[in-house]
Amino acid sequence: xxxxxxxxxxxxxxLLLASLNGAAPAMxxxxxxxxxxxxxxxxxxxxxxxxxxxxxxxSNIDFVWGxxxxxxxxxxxxFSVRWIRWLFMDNxxxxxxxxxxxxxxxxxxxxxxxxxxxxxxxxxAHSVTLNLTQAFxxxxxxxxxxxxxxxxxxxxxxxPAPAPQPTTPPADIWHGEYFDNPSLxxxxxLFRDDVNLNFDWGTAPPGIGISQGGNWxxxxxSQRNMPNTGYYTVNxxxxxxxxxxxxxxxxxxxxxxxxxxxxTAAVYLTQGQHRWRVEYYKHLGRAMLNMTISPGGASPTPAxxxxxxxFDITIDTRxxxxxxxxxxxxxxxxxxxxxxxxxxxxxxxYTPRRYNWARWYLPPTRACYYEVSVYIPAGVATTRNARYxxxxxxxYELRQLNQAAHGNQWVSLGTFNFGGAGGxxxxxxxxxxxxxxxxxxxxxSVNFAPRCL
Numbered sequence: 001x002x003x004x005x006x007x008x009x010x011x012x013x014x015l016l017l018a019s020l021n022g023a024a025p026a027m028x029x030x031x032x033x034x035x036x037x038x039x040x041x042x043x044x045x046x047x048x049x050x051x052x053x054x055x056x057x058x059s060n061i062d063f064v065w066g067x068x069x070x071x072x073x074x075x076x077x078x079f080s081v082r083w084i085r086w087l088f089m090d091n092x093x094x095x096x097x098x099x100x101x102x103x104x105x106x107x108x109x110x111x112x113x114x115x116x117x118x119x120x121x122x123x124x125a126h127s128v129t130l131n132l133t134q135a136f137x138x139x140x141x142x143x144x145x146x147x148x149x150x151x152x153x154x155x156x157x158x159x160p161a162p163a164p165q166p167t168t169p170p171a172d173i174w175h176g177e178y179f180d181n182p183s184l185x186x187x188x189x190l191f192r193d194d195v196n197l198n199f200d201w202g203t204a205p206p207g208i209g210i211s212q213g214g215n216w217x218x219x220x221x222s223q224r225n226m227p228n229t230g231y232y233t234v235n236x237x238x239x240x241x242x243x244x245x246x247x248x249x250x251x252x253x254x255x256x257x258x259x260x261x262x263x264t265a266a267v268y269l270t271q272g273q274h275r276w277r278v279e280y281y282k283h284l285g286r287a288m289l290n291m292t293i294s295p296g297g298a299s300p301t302p303a304x305x306x307x308x309x310x311f312d313i314t315i316d317t318r319x320x321x322x323x324x325x326x327x328x329x330x331x332x333x334x335x336x337x338x339x340x341x342x343x344x345x346x347x348x349x350y351t352p353r354r355y356n357w358a359r360w361y362l363p364p365t366r367a368c369y370y371e372v373s374v375y376i377p378a379g380v381a382t383t384r385n386a387r388y389x390x391x392x393x394x395x396y397e398l399r400q401l402n403q404a405a406h407g408n409q410w411v412s413l414g415t416f417n418f419g420g421a422g423g424x425x426x427x428x429x430x431x432x433x434x435x436x437x438x439x440x441x442x443x444x445s446v447n448f449a450p451r452c453l
Contacts, residue, residue: 038083038141042070046144048080058083061141061154070150080144081152091158092134098127100153101143107154108140116208120146129159174220174278180210182281184217194220197278201287217281228295229271237262237290238280244291245277249397250369250415253451257283268400307410308447313362313370316445317341321361324443327354327430331443338375342444345430346437347383356430360446367420368452371412374426375444378407383439385432392416392424403442415451 037057044053054072061083067076089095099105099115102123107115114128143152174197177188189209197220199206203213210216226232236242236252239260244252251265280289308314315321316339324331324343331343345356362370372390381403388399390413399413418424430441 038085041082041084042072042074043080043082044074044078046078046080046146048082048142048144052082061152063150063152065145065150067149076150077145077147079150080142083141083143083154085139086136087139087156088136089132089134089156089158091160093131094129094159095132096127096129096155096157096159097139098125098153098155098157099141100125100151100155102149102151103146104144105152106142108138110138111140113208118142118144123149123151172222172224174222176218176220178206178210178216178218180216182215182217182283184219184279184281188219197289197291199287199289201282203286206287213287214282214284217279219280220278222276223273224276224293225273226269226271226295229269231266231268231296233294233296234265234267235262235290235292235294236264236278237288239286239288240283241279241281242289242291243279245275247275248277248395248417253369253415255279255281260286260288309449311450313365313448314445315360315362315448317343317443319360321363322358323361324358325356327352327356329356331356331358334377334380336377336380338377338445342377342380342442344380344440344442347432347434347439347441348430349433349436351429351431356441357427358429358443359425359427361423361425362418362420362448364422365418365420366450366452368418368450369415370418370448371415371451372426373410373412373447373449374401374428375410375447376403376406376408377442377444381406381440381442383432383434383441385434386428386441387432388413389427390414390416390425391427392418394419404439410447418448 037059038061040056040058041052042054042056043049053074063070065076069075069079070081097107097109097114099107100123101121103120104118105115105126106113106118107128109130114130115126117124117126141154174194176192176194178190178192179185180189190207192207201213205211205213205216206218234244234251236244237260238254238258240257241255242252242263243250243255244265246267246269251267252263254261254263278291317337318339318341327348329346331345333341333343335341343358348355374388384402384404386401386403388401390397390399397416401411401413413426426446428441428443432439432441
């Protein structure tokens, strides 16, 4: 009864596969399946197309045809084979399935693709380890031979589970999504958890479902615990593009073709959980990515920027998109700002009932990432803790700047995603958490430079 059910199941599977590959519905049914045989469908083309040239039972997939064909009038090149079998796994647990072929091979278990190496290659082994129940499992292996020497092998080996050892489960896992295109488009074709982001794929694809070694992309996300409050150093080395975010704030943005290049960013984080996201794409050549987060590092000093460029949006203190309000000690104007006028005020330690504040509103524009830079005039500011708030896309992010370290310079606060519908802004007040009226805070122009992805 069991053998009859297996036979009928194989007939249905064979007819379905034939229709999917363009074969006529009238393809002959395979001969009776035995517990010790594969049903092999042999085609006189490399693509498993049309009706098979012949069908036979093969006790094992263990062939070295060399330059000779597999029989049935098929020559030694440009042919393909599909083998189907209900394979009984007599132990539950991990089974390692191995194919060795010259040339291409694909392997399915219970209609799940587990090995995909459908390309010309010298005799090459591909293995996968699966946790399988003690039962019959439908196994399908497909093979094509293009040129020269032909061989095909299949092995299944049971691996007893080791005795359980007391372990600490890995923390802070990276949840990976892999895409068969370089733009993170559509649905992922592969999901995988990784403990570390330290890969050197060379020219090989990263896993099943990625069709080639180039033109793919991946995204990893993780909730990671920062043990202490303070600065952390982020290093990312990649070929090609890489982007790193923490709490939706972009730290590294190097989304371009490049040889292996290292980028470093320092970020101040509070103790506890933070959301991290890493994105990567591969175009040509060697694929590699290494990303680490380590405690420590000096407070980052933003590098001076070149100033407004064409297509930037610059808002100075004379713009209708600039607003300010006064506390008991009002902003004091002085003439050497970027737009001709800037303002200063002595600091407040904490937020009083009334205080000095200023805002630069981004006018309605296209949705885009914008790098936000502020202009610091020379010889006025003494505060080491100017606290800029960036309101963008429904979020509020704090950036702290040592104004005293800069003079007559544009200084970047970072790159932020703006929705462009209006109501988004950069703000600064005289509240610095330094001793009362001990330092000077400066207000001048703000520049929004598009960095659209």
